[in-house]
Amino acid sequence: MARSSVITQPLSRRRLLKGGAALGIGSAAALGLRPAWADPWGQTNVYAKGVEEGPEVALAIRRESLEIDGQAARPYTINGESPGPMIRLKEGQDAVLRVTNLLDEPTSIHWHGLILPPDQDGVPGVSFAGIAPGETFTYRFPVRQNGTYWYHSHSGLQEQLGHAGPLIIDAAEREPFRYDREHVLLLTDWTFEDPMAVFRNLKTAEGYYNFQERTIGDFFADVREKGFAATAEMRGMWAKMRMSSRDIADVTGSTYTYLLNGHSPEENWTALFKAGERIRLRVINGSAMSYFDVRIPGLKMTVVAADGQPVQPVPVDEFRIGVAETYDVLVAPEDDTAYTIFAESMDRSGYARATLAPREGMAAEIPERRRIADRGMEAMGAHGMDHSSMSDSDMEGMDHSNMSGDDREGMDHSEMDHGGSMARESAKTRGNGMLAAGEAQPGSRYDQAGIGIDPNARRTLVYRDLKAFTPWPDRREPGRELELHLTGNMERYMWSFDGKTFSEVTGPIHFEKDERLRLILVNDTMMEHPIHLHGMWMELENGQGELIPRKHTLNIKPGERVSALITADAEGSWAFHCHLLYHMDAGMFRVVKVA
Amino acid sequence: MRKSLLAITLCLAATSALAAGEHGGSHATAPDAEVDRTIQVEAGDMWFDPETLGITAGETVRFKVVNTGNLKHEFVIGDAAAQEAHREMMQAMGDSGHGDGHDGHGGHDMAEGAHGGEMPAVTIAPGDTAELVWTAPADVESLVYACNIPGHSESGMVGEIQLGK
Numbered sequence: 001m002a003r004s005s006v007i008t009q010p011l012s013r014r015r016l017l018k019g020g021a022a023l024g025i026g027s028a029a030a031l032g033l034r035p036a037w038a039d040p041w042g043q044t045n046v047y048a049k050g051v052e053e054g055p056e057v058a059l060a061i062r063r064e065s066l067e068i069d070g071q072a073a074r075p076y077t078i079n080g081e082s083p084g085p086m087i088r089l090k091e092g093q094d095a096v097l098r099v100t101n102l103l104d105e106p107t108s109i110h111w112h113g114l115i116l117p118p119d120q121d122g123v124p125g126v127s128f129a130g131i132a133p134g135e136t137f138t139y140r141f142p143v144r145q146n147g148t149y150w151y152h153s154h155s156g157l158q159e160q161l162g163h164a165g166p167l168i169i170d171a172a173e174r175e176p177f178r179y180d181r182e183h184v185l186l187l188t189d190w191t192f193e194d195p196m197a198v199f200r201n202l203k204t205a206e207g208y209y210n211f212q213e214r215t216i217g218d219f220f221a222d223v224r225e226k227g228f229a230a231t232a233e234m235r236g237m238w239a240k241m242r243m244s245s246r247d248i249a250d251v252t253g254s255t256y257t258y259l260l261n262g263h264s265p266e267e268n269w270t271a272l273f274k275a276g277e278r279i280r281l282r283v284i285n286g287s288a289m290s291y292f293d294v295r296i297p298g299l300k301m302t303v304v305a306a307d308g309q310p311v312q313p314v315p316v317d318e319f320r321i322g323v324a325e326t327y328d329v330l331v332a333p334e335d336d337t338a339y340t341i342f343a344e345s346m347d348r349s350g351y352a353r354a355t356l357a358p359r360e361g362m363a364a365e366i367p368e369r370r371r372i373a374d375r376g377m378e379a380m381g382a383h384g385m386d387h388s389s390m391s392d393s394d395m396e397g398m399d400h401s402n403m404s405g406d407d408r409e410g411m412d413h414s415e416m417d418h419g420g421s422m423a424r425e426s427a428k429t430r431g432n433g434m435l436a437a438g439e440a441q442p443g444s445r446y447d448q449a450g451i452g453i454d455p456n457a458r459r460t461l462v463y464r465d466l467k468a469f470t471p472w473p474d475r476r477e478p479g480r481e482l483e484l485h486l487t488g489n490m491e492r493y494m495w496s497f498d499g500k501t502f503s504e505v506t507g508p509i510h511f512e513k514d515e516r517l518r519l520i521l522v523n524d525t526m527m528e529h530p531i532h533l534h535g536m537w538m539e540l541e542n543g544q545g546e547l548i549p550r551k552h553t554l555n556i557k558p559g560e561r562v563s564a565l566i567t568a569d570a571e572g573s574w575a576f577h578c579h580l581l582y583h584m585d586a587g588m589f590r591v592v593k594v595a
Numbered sequence: 596m597r598k599s600l601l602a603i604t605l606c607l608a609a610t611s612a613l614a615a616g617e618h619g620g621s622h623a624t625a626p627d628a629e630v631d632r633t634i635q636v637e638a639g640d641m642w643f644d645p646e647t648l649g650i651t652a653g654e655t656v657r658f659k660v661v662n663t664g665n666l667k668h669e670f671v672i673g674d675a676a677a678q679e680a681h682r683e684m685m686q687a688m689g690d691s692g693h694g695d696g697h698d699g700h701g702g703h704d705m706a707e708g709a710h711g712g713e714m715p716a717v718t719i720a721p722g723d724t725a726e727l728v729w730t731a732p733a734d735v736e737s738l739v740y741a742c743n744i745p746g747h748s749e750s751g752m753v754g755e756i757q758l759g760k
Contacts, residue, residue, distance in 0.1 A: 174642075176640040176641050176664075176750065177641050177750035177751050178641070178642055178750065178751030179751070278749075278751065300749070302746050302749035302750060303746075304746075304750055312666065312746065313641065313745070313746025313747060313749060313750045314745070314746055315686060315745050315746050315749055330749055330750060332749065469640055469665050469666065470665050
């Protein structure tokens with residue numbers, strides 16, 4: 001408890017000197033000076049790292065010594081905090097965000113999920129030149145949306161070391177839910193290693209952070225369960241692909257400390273409530289590499305927004321949040337007791353944790369972590385394919401071990417014979433052979449939360465649940481389909497689209513100005529990829545017809561085929577990439593040019 | 596089917612047992628003489644206006660519920676425990692057709708109330724108005740009105756009826 005008292009005293013000399021404007025209502029509440037009990041519209045907030053109110057905000061970027069989880073660290077800081085303060089804007093404002101680079105290297109800030117002019121998007125080399133040391137760049141854009149978003153550096157690997165923060169936009173009109181109080185929950189994965197060293201480790205030794213490989217003990221357990229032949233065959237298949245069935249995440253809790261609002265599980269950041277209140281939790285996954293499964297034992301959570309956009313409410317017990325996604329959930333604790341906010345990393349190597357409590361200094365039981373899951377056979381390029389009928393020759397197509405160093409196709413399985421998997425045609429095909437807008441593609445698995453989730457254990461959010469209130473403005477059917485494969489060479493840690501890394505492609509992907517197109521993403525790899533398009537929404541075709549939800553980041557599960565409709569109304573050049581930081585850096589990045 | 600269910604519900608709801616409503620219509624569901632007053636309630640996405648009601652015990656009220664939202668809503672009167680039981684039932688029904696919680700809930704208007712009876716309820720399509728005639732009981736201090744379609748009351752479609760003497 002001594003520790004938690006430290007973090008509830010945010011009015012430090014540092015804060016006074018460096019983050020004067022960050023003296024938000026949250027810190028006052030934490031000090032107990034003025035309880036921030038909500039007004040009827042729930043405009044109070046508590047976020048651990050201060051608040052910068054718009055429309056005019058000044059942010060100073062530094063690299064400095066700051067304790068993280070009680071240990072000496074040198075994160076990137078924004079106005080003296082790491083992760084940075086919450087920026088709060090209002091729909092309809094003209095935002096003016098001045099970012100001053102006090103580093104000895106270039107930096108940038110990207111406003112994740114915001115629809116804005118291409119030169120304000122903050123991606124060095126795509127939208128602007130970046131912010132040089134000593135320079136101040138002033139971002140100006142009209143705020144034309146509302147909801148829960150975030151911001152982060154788009155320069156090198158800076159984001160890994162805390163160069164990120166929440167970006168909340170208050171709605172101009174009444175939102176489709178009511179609440180008494182809100183809290184922002186920013187999830188990040190911190191490492192005390194140099195991110196360049198992490199990247200080198202990944203490149204030189206795939207599985208470097210993966211200490212959960214199957215062991216000889218597991219082998220005998222499998223033999224008991226499945227028999228020797230099946231076990232040996234399964235092992236053989238994984239070995240052929242130079243992969244492990246336990247490659248759930250590249251970078252794991254062996255180096256990561258998972259943080260919630262910048263605080264470790266032991267520090268136990270506390271979000272306050274009064275029994276009987278309805279509380280909005282704005283959950284942001286600002287991690288570099290980590291997916292989380294979030295739950296609050298004892299409380300039902302009602303999902304009311306995804307990626308900042310309102311969705312028809314879905315009561316759940318748990319939800320998986322991919323890197324860069326955001327979800328808004330409502331909870332209504334009726335008892336004057338503490339609840340654990342538990343965010344377990346998808347690979348089960350660790351967790352972030354906070355406490356929802358009526359008073360400071362309380363704690364509830366921390367749930368037992370689930371065991372690591374094995375990648376099932378569905379991960380092996382399961383584009384709606386039945387694996388039981390997979391012959392040996394099919395498997396040969398997935399043998400990556402004989403790929404030469406010059407094989408630029410990487411793990412591109414597009415040549416693979418999918419054995420009639422596409423024959424499972426939907427009845428809703430249009431005359432031109434394309435599916436009607438909003439229909440789920442064959443090979444999608446929108447009714448599954450993903451690896452390591454037992455659908456019978458608790459009610460878990462799935463993409464199929466996400467449903468808009470009203471149709472989005474552009475009701476046109478797609479004029480064309482653009483199919484991109486997510487590809488990778490695990491062993492050399494090369495990640496790419498269509499087998500080509502960013503450095504290997506000659507030009508951008510072209511969208512015709514104002515066209516309506518369908519983007520089909522086929523994951524040929526064995527890992528989840530959160531794919532983010534800048535500048536335009538992606539309407540996820542999850543089978544909800546005209547009420548499909550729109551998102552800025554789509555989680556594509558291994559072997560899955562996912563589609564989204566895009567209205568290419570944002571002229572200019574935009575980044576399009578996997579939001580796993582090291583995958584992006586390794587080449588899973590493209591520029592989309594709308595002209 | 597829905598119309599007849601609604602009519603049955605209204606019959607059960609109205610103390611006069613003369614009620615016969617038509618879905619979406621604004622026909623009188625009880626003779627005016629039996630109704631002490633009419634209360635208009637707006638059901639939006641996801642709220643009721645007003646958020647609290649004060650009703651005298653024994654008073655017979657005609658609720659005129661207008662759905663101004665984009666989704667189907669319901670207006671159910673009961674105590675908090677019965678409402679919770681109703682929600683759980685609807686969630687279970689919705690989950691059987693995974694992820695379709697908003698559509699798979701036929702027949703729920705006959706929600707079981709805490710005292711063995713049914714809770715008065717109407718379901719209102721977007722843009723429609725439905726009526727419910729109800730006499731406030733004398734033996735409780737407060738009741739809850741809610742929309743128990745999964746997620747709706749959790750999002751704020753819930754209000755309190757203070758029953759004064």
